[in-house]
């Protein structure tokens with residue numbers, strides 16, 4: 001019988017042999033790479049976007065990440081991958097995170113099913129439908145968030161004066177927390193037909209904890225699959241909660257179905273509207289679809305907006321001259337802060353939002369796609385069909401050739417859009433592009449405009465709390481990005 005030591009040695013030799021074999025047989029041997037990505041992608045896990053960016057800076061715009069995966073930052077290639085009709089389908093990773101269940105619109109691979117699902121969402125999420133049916137709800141939630149921020153920031157300012165300097169609710173308003181509660185309350189109203197009242201209670205519900213665990217679980221499963229197998233067999237509560245979160249999210253979707261049945265196809269019920277659209281379209285939306293999409297809406301619609309608004313406030317408060325200019329522009333618009341006015345007559349506000357989305361677009365990391373039949377040629381490199389290519393906005397939104405001083409936050413950068421070069425226009429993919437562009441782009445813009453405008457109207461003169469360091473705001477990334485300290489406190 002083999003001793004355990006021999007057994008382990010044979011296993012290690014077999015693994016090394018397989019790694020060498022996959023490296024030798026890789027169809028990507030001609031693509032620039034570091035010595036380690038020639039063999040595996042293990043070294044880029046963890047701080048993925050930073051590692052991939054560093055590799056791009058060293059080896060160029062087209063690099064090999066593993067023996068079977070490529071990352072692309074060359075402007076023409078990025079545009080081609082995210083263009084309508086070029087058939088770069090989402091990679092298998094998306095659907096693998098939803099084994100055995102409807103993946104929902106974000107993860108769907110099949111282009112026909114995806115187009116059908118998008119059509120069902122289209123009417124409810126058009127700019128006109130949103131302003132007619134949802135502006136009042138969004139405005140109400142933003143107003144409440146700003147009220148809570150102002151309250152905490154004012155108390156924080158007073159306490160700091162008397163020398164209380166610890167990072168604490170009493171010493172400032174954590175804008176990241178309040179933006180997250182605001183965005184989640186908005187999307188819960190849309191998806192479930194009821195508010196979760198998180199702004200009123202000041203914290204997130206267990207359901208939102210479960211949604212966040214689901215996202216974390218998907219990332220772990222993708223990045224380190226063998227580690228994912230372990231938690232379900234360990235008697236540790238938090239680890240088991242991680243693996244059970246997805247079922248909880250799915251089951252909670254029942255609430256969305258009940259509300260949909262109660263409210264029918266009314267303008268204030270998203271799924272009711274989708275069901276009505278499906279009937280007209282000769283299609284259908286099942287209860288399972290509603291459950292999947294309700295969870296998806298919460299996952300995609302909360303932290304994306306909250307992180308963007310957090311970085312926006314931080315970046316503006318870091319530059320007092322920019323803050324003064326922005327506050328003056330908002331003050332000139334009148335107390336109502338009409339959405340039409342914010343779109344047409346607030347060039348600095350819109351420029352600051354776009355500039356925030358450049359280095360801090362919430363989904364800055366890799367968006368993986370499969371190369372279609374016939375493969376592609378990117379920047380002189382032929383890549384075979386079926387290979388996974390990903391683009392990461394973290395790299396092409398700070399491309400040294402495309403953007404002057406890409407690492408500087410320049411709130412005035414997008415004031416004169418006619419001065420943008422064709423490359424900048426092609427690369428500025430704040431909400432991605434092509435057929436998989438963010439479907440709630442109008443809702444996101446509404447929340448960003450109202451959130452930023454009301455903040456700089458009501459919290460004029462706000463400052464970053466003294467204990468908020470640049471290091472705490474550094475980008476941490478999983479699927480989305482977030483400040484490393486997971487908070488950003490301000491005082492008045």
Ligand code: HEM
Nearest residue numbers: 106300301304305308362363367431432436438439440444
């Ligand atoms: C500032 C806020 C936001 C940013 C920066 C953002 C960004 C993005 C990006 C980059 C994608 C492409 C993802 C991919 O290819 O895998 C995307 C897709 C998507 N986003 Fe957003 N998003 C934002 C807000 C929202 C909100 C508020 C919702 C929901 C209420 C939402 C729902 C979705 C959905 C469902 C998709 C998938 C679309 C499809 O595949 O057809 N997003 N978003």
